[in-house]
Structures are given as structure tokens and as C-alpha cells.
Amino acid sequence: MDWLSPEEWRAVALSLRVAFWATLASLPLGVLTAYALARWRFPGRQLLNGVVHLPLILPPVATGYLLLLTFGTQGPVGGLLQEVGIVFAFRWTGAALAAAVMAFPLMVRAIRLSIEAVDPRLEQASATLGASGPWVFATVTLPLVLPGILAGTILAFAKAMGEFGATITFVSNIPGQTQTLPTAIYAFLQVPGGEASALRLVAIAVVVSMAALLLSELVARRVARRVAGA
């Protein structure tokens, strides 16, 4: 990989790591939230819906600043976490947190739509055949929702790879620490002669995004074909 400078390579590797953990860690919560919004009727449901969607409509810089206020070492949550040894501020974990928060609404929306498309009568049929709630979910709901979960995951991964505003506000732009692919592109464009590096990173961003998109199309089509019975 000597066509990338060590600095560029570090940014790409960090971005992949940040996006991977951001997506993986938020997936269980994303499925739960989507299920709750799609199926449960509870007080505060609209509020939850609003909070989940907030990062989508708020300026990313505002989200980043709110994260800094909350999870920074002086913040109420950040301060508590620091005592048990977990630090987000100005670390790659903070970049992952920012990416996860920003990607969360996209993930939840995709999964929620596919849960709403599951025919509840199939779940009833499963219950009459002896499956308790968790088993109904594991053997009927989850397999039918899988294409949606996959689409949501890939969308969230792509968003996490490209997150800029919240990340740079929350954890800054420290090479090797918090400098992800987009913040690296921004940094290269700020210095004379950095265009070539920026262009190489843009090319990588295009390739990774296209690969993710094609992969999700492929898997979704395969699942759809299986369910259609052909």
C-alpha cells in the first residue's frame, strides 16, 4: 500500500475501525428501538421517535457540541464514565460514538420500515403453534426483517464512514487519534500541495461506498428470491 502515505493510510484504517464499531455497537439498540417504534404503543413513543431523529435534522456541529457537553470529561455522563476508565473525548472511541449517533436514525428508519412490513398474522400463526414471544421474534420476525436490518446496517456504515461535522466538533481532528477519512480530506485541502492526497482519499471513499451499496443490493436480492420461493 505504498501509494498511500502513512498518514493517509492511518485515516482510512481509523475510519474503517470507527465505522465498524459504531455500526456493530448500535445495531442491537437500533433493532430494539425500531421494534418498539413499529409495534409498541407506550407513552413517550413520539418523544422517543423525535429524539432518535434529532441528529438527522439538527446541524451536525450542534450534535457534536451536545456530545461534547454530555460526554466530555467535564460533562455529566463523561465525568461518570471517566471514573470507571471510559473516555470518549478526543479519542477514536469518541469518533465512533459521534458516528453511531449520526447514523442511528438512518439505521432505525430502515429496520422499522421492514418490521412494519411483516404481517402480524404470521406472528400469530407462530404463537398458535407454540412459540412464545422471544421465539416468535427469533424464528419469524427476525428472518423476515433481515433484509431491512442489512440495508439499515450498510446505510449506517456508509454514514459512519462519512461523518464529519459532529466528529470534528466532538473529538477534533488529531492525526492517528481522531482523524477519519473525511476530516483527513478536509485537513489536506487546508495545506498547499495537499490536493493529491485528498483526491486519493476521495477515490477510496467512492470505492468503499460503492462496494457497500452493491453488497447490500446483492444480499437483498438473494433474500427476496429465497422468500419468493423461486
Added chain:
Amino acid sequence: MTLSVAIRHAFPGFELDISFEAPPGVTVLFGRSGSGKTTTVNAVAGLLRPEAGRAVADGWVLFDTERGAWLPAHRRRLGYIFQEGRLFPHLTVGQNLKYGRWFAPRNGPREDLGRIVDMLGIGHLLGRRPGALSSGEKQRVAIGRALLASPRLILADEPLASLDEARKAEILPYFERLRDEVSVPVLYVSHSAAEVARLATTVIALQDGRVLRQGPAVEVLGDPTVTPLGARGAGAVLEAAVVRHHADGLSEIEAGGVRLFLPSVPHAPGSRIRVRIAAHEVLLSRGEPEGLSALNILPGTVESVRAGEGPGAIVSVRTAAGTILSRSTRRSTEALGLEEGMACHAVIKTVAIAPEGVGGA
């Protein structure tokens, strides 16, 4: 096992208030759509929680609102056959069939997969997915899936309603075999008089959320007060034995000492069958008719004359073969002067006895 059910539940503009007993065999909940049939079955299944009521099968309580007892659907040991099949699209036919087995008690009695697959003729479908099946095949798989859950109670909600006549004729015999070969009680919802006539051991006739009449199938279907439910489908059911098959394509049967002829039936001589005689195919005559082309003429006495809405009337006639219903006009019953206790003859054209109204008893 006898299931006894009592349910009271109010919907906007409709109140269900029924109680009935379902003895072993097929108990058909019969009535027009909107009479509360599906609600009743869903309450027994645990998919709908009624405001008040109880369902108990030989001391095994499914629910009892007075005692606050409610067994969740997945612990009721049911085999529910839905109108639309509801097969799991992501599983193969074989996996669908075995689905209920994963949750059935390990040490309990188990239905044999091979036997059920043979009975339903679905062996060649096991590796396919439901999306690739015809509607008739789907429904057979749905029946198999319900049976293989080793249920203590089978529920069927209009399982044939979504099928065309040919597919119905394909599936009905499986339900007959179910009634005859499986010892589990079956609660079956239908609004088709022909289905009821073929399958029911017991009939619960529902109207506007109330039980209109309940009892053995032959009794309830011969009761003219029940006929408004089936509207055009009114018809009595006779139980008969096949005597012999004639070379001219007719079968001779015997019911209560009376010989009847009908288009050839597939049942062997000596076997018991049920024959449904549609009320609009029966003529009445006060004197002994002569010079008629009809082969089946049954002497009897008028049991009741019921004028319906509009110009129609239903006359029930007690004959040695059983009760026969005849649908005609008020004008003609008045012209004949038909009234209770009067002797008359019921005339049935041979070809009017439709094959879909004939089944094993």
C-alpha cells in the same frame, strides 16, 4: 374430549354473547359473515381476549375471566388452520410442517410426519418454499402444519373460503379424513351449507352474535328455522348406505328403508355416506305423483311451513329417510293448502343431488 365455551364481548355496534359445547368430532360454527364465528375461534385460540367468558376442555382451562385465568396462545396446544394458510414464507414446506414440533412437549404423543405427509399428498413439496405453491397446496401444507404440532384442539377458520370450487373439492376429503382418523376435536368455522353438510358432527348455528341452535348436524340442518342463515344454501342432510352401483351410471342408496337414486358416487357398496338435498331442488305434491321423470319420490308428513322474507317459503317434511326441506313460493304452499301434519310427497330429481353434497359419514 369435550370443549365448552362461553363468551361475551362487545364490539362497536355488535355484541357477541354465546355459549356452546363441542363434543368430539367436527363442530362447525355456522353462520353469515359478521355473526361472530371468527371472534369465537380467536378467543378460543388466545388471539383475542374477550371481556367475559370461559373455555374449558375436560377440566383444562384455556381461559376463565371470572377466575382471572388466561393461558397465552402459545401454551394452548392448538392446531389453527387459517383461511389464508399463513405459511412462513422464509421456511421450506418441510420446515413449515415441523415448526410446531420444535415447541411441542418432548415426551408427549407425536404425530408421525410420514403419515401426515402421505395423508395430505404433499411429499413432493417438502423442499419447496410456500411462494411457489398453488393455493390448494398451501392449504394442505397448512393442515399438515397444524396436525404436526400434536394439538389437543384443532381450529379451522373458513379454510376453504379462499379456494375455487375445484380446489375445495380437492381439500374437503382431507378434512373428512381428519374427522375420521384424528381423535382431536375440531372447531371449524364456515358459512357454506355444503361444507357443513359434509363435515359437521355437531353444528352451532350463529346469528348476530347469538347461538340460534346447536346439536347434531342432521338435526340442525333439517331445522327450517336455521335455513335463513344459509339463505340460498338451505338443504337437509340424509345419512344413507350405498346399496349398489348400476351400469347406467347411477348409484342406489338406502336411508331409513327408502331407496334413492343419485349420480354415481365413488363410495363402495355398504359404506355410509351423507347426502345433502338442496331445498330448491325438492318439489312437493299432495297426491302420489304419477308420470314424473323424477326417480326419487318420498312419502312423508309436513312438519312445518315457514314463510321467509319476500315470496319464498320453506317446508320441512318428515320422511322415513329423514327430514327433507323444500323451498318454494308462498303462493304455491297456499295453493296446495300445506299445513302441519298433512301427508305429502317430496320429489327429488336424481341429477339434482350434486356430487359436492355427497361425502363419507
